[in-house]
Amino acid sequence: MSKHLTDSERLHIVKEYLGSTRSKYAIEKKYNIAQGLIKDWLRKFGLEYKILPEQTMEASPNPNSDLTPGEKEELEQLRKKFVS
Numbered sequence: 001m002s003k004h005l006t007d008s009e010r011l012h013i014v015k016e017y018l019g020s021t022r023s024k025y026a027i028e029k030k031y032n033i034a035q036g037l038i039k040d041w042l043r044k045f046g047l048e049y050k051i052l053p054e055q056t057m058e059a060s061p062n063p064n065s066d067l068t069p070g071e072k073e074e075l076e077q078l079r080k081k082f083v084s
Contacts, residue, residue: 003033010041018047 005013017027017038024038042048067075 005033011045014038014041014045014047 013027013031013033017024020027022030025035028035028038039048
């Protein structure tokens with residue numbers, strides 16, 4: 001027997017997926033729904049391209065901070081050479 005869910009219930013499941021680190025498969029298994037439904041619902045609700053919080057990139061530290069003074073000088077000279 002298939003389980004018919006309302007759009008509200010589907011959206012709840014999609015939001016749970018988006019707000020967690022669990023896979024689509026794990027959420028589908030938790031709710032005993034067919035594999036691939038969350039992907040379909042993401043598309044239906046226009047959320048397939050939403051970036052999850054854990055996927056955002058943090059600002060990288062200054063890559064020059066670990067360089068010695070000599071390496072920093074060499075890097076600056078190379079930049080000047082290739083920019084001009």
